[in-house]
Amino acid sequence: MNSADAGGVDGRPPAAADNSRKLPPAAATIAGELAGFRRDMLRFAVLQLRDQASAEDAVQEAMLSALEGADRFAERAKLKTWVFSILRNKIVDIIRRRVREPSYQAPEEEIDDADFDPLFRSNGHWQNDSRPASWGDPAKSLEDQRFWMVFDACLNRLPAGTARVFMMREMLGLETDEICSELSMSSNNCWVVLHRARMGLRLCLDQKWFTTGDRGA
Amino acid sequence: MMNCQQAVRLMSDEMDRGLAGSERFSLRLHSLLCVGCRNYQRQIPFLRQACRATPPADVTPPTASSPTRE
Numbered sequence: 001m002n003s004a005d006a007g008g009v010d011g012r013p014p015a016a017a018d019n020s021r022k023l024p025p026a027a028a029t030i031a032g033e034l035a036g037f038r039r040d041m042l043r044f045a046v047l048q049l050r051d052q053a054s055a056e057d058a059v060q061e062a063m064l065s066a067l068e069g070a071d072r073f074a075e076r077a078k079l080k081t082w083v084f085s086i087l088r089n090k091i092v093d094i095i096r097r098r099v100r101e102p103s104y105q106a107p108e109e110e111i112d113d114a115d116f117d118p119l120f121r122s123n124g125h126w127q128n129d130s131r132p133a134s135w136g137d138p139a140k141s142l143e144d145q146r147f148w149m150v151f152d153a154c155l156n157r158l159p160a161g162t163a164r165v166f167m168m169r170e171m172l173g174l175e176t177d178e179i180c181s182e183l184s185m186s187s188n189n190c191w192v193v194l195h196r197a198r199m200g201l202r203l204c205l206d207q208k209w210f211t212t213g214d215r216g217a
Numbered sequence: 218m219m220n221c222q223q224a225v226r227l228m229s230d231e232m233d234r235g236l237a238g239s240e241r242f243s244l245r246l247h248s249l250l251c252v253g254c255r256n257y258q259r260q261i262p263f264l265r266q267a268c269r270a271t272p273p274a275d276v277t278p279p280t281a282s283s284p285t286r287e
Contacts, residue, residue: 040271124220131253138263148272169233170268176233187234195229198261205264 026070030079034063037080041087047155048091048167058094062087088172092182095164099183107161107193108185116199132202135210147209154204158197165190166197219247224254228261 038059045055066073066083073082098104119130126132141147155163168179180190219227224247227240236244248255 043272120220120222124222125251126221126253132256132260133253134256135260135263138260139266142267142270143273145273151267167268170265173269191230191233194233195226198229198232198264199225201264202257202260206260 023067024071026073027067030070030073031067033079034066034083037083038063041084043152044084044171045087045091047152048164048171049094050156050160050163054094058087058090061090065090092168092172092174095168096182105161106185107159107165107183108189110159110161110193115196119203132206133211135206138210141209150205150209154201154208157204158200162193162197162200165193166201169194219243221247221251221254224248224251225257228254228258232261232265 041059041062042055045058046052049055049058062083065086066079073079119127121127155167158166165179165183165185168174168182169176174182176187176190176194179185180187183190185193224244227236227244230236231241231244248258
């Protein structure tokens with residue numbers, strides 16, 4: 001299933017091989033456009049799941065669901081939003097299953113309060129060399145492809161469980177309550193993990209992007 | 218007065234839950250006096266913005282360049 005190229009360039013629905021699922025005629029009209037989203041969807045899924053195979057599965061499943069529901073979909077302009085909302089649900093399903101697996105590591109176990117201590121003096125105020133400096137207009141970086149390489153690399157540096165909570169909150173847009181109950185965490189632990197993820201990601205972007213001379217050359 | 222370590226924690230919490238009035242007040246007071254925390258406060262919403270944005274079209278596909286993780 002992983003090697004199959006969902007939504008081939010010829011516009012043929014990827015589900016052609018799957019006889020058990022029937023596609024409406026409207027599927028053909030959105031198949032080509034869907035195929036164009038595949039790369040973005042895959043990046044999104046790989047970041048969340050940290051596993052190429054599960055990510056490919058999630059994307060494939062989401063595309064298939066979109067094709068199956070094609071006749072209910074009238075507004076082409078919002079096709080991408082719609083298919084990403086399907087993908088989000090697939091990803092949450094996969095995370096939900098993983099939490100039940102014995103190998104699952106709880107994000108709280110990754111917490112070590114001392115990790116960021118070197119940034120602060122003993123009185124809890126910033127060290128001179130770690131005091132956050134202005135990022136100017138950071139939104140400009142979103143247009144720069146090199147920024148995204150750094151961003152993805154920084155996300156991947158977060159411990160897996162911490163990253164999972166952070167992505168559920170910031171990429172999937174779930175409320176903390178939902179995340180806590182999915183992952184059986186207390187609200188406070190959820191907030192602590194999110195805080196640590198933000199500290200880590202901010203620091204990484206600061207060092208690898210915003211304060212290096214590499215950007216905007 | 219609140220120190221920076223406590224302030225950044227509250228700034229993060231603010232993105233996930235409503236702050237109590239007293240928390241909001243102490244945080245505002247701290248940020249008024251601390252340029253580092255003011256910068257931090259502007260930077261963490263950008264993390265959310267980036268998470269919800271889509272990279273420009275010709276970023277290297279993750280399939281081709283995905284680094285080994287962990």
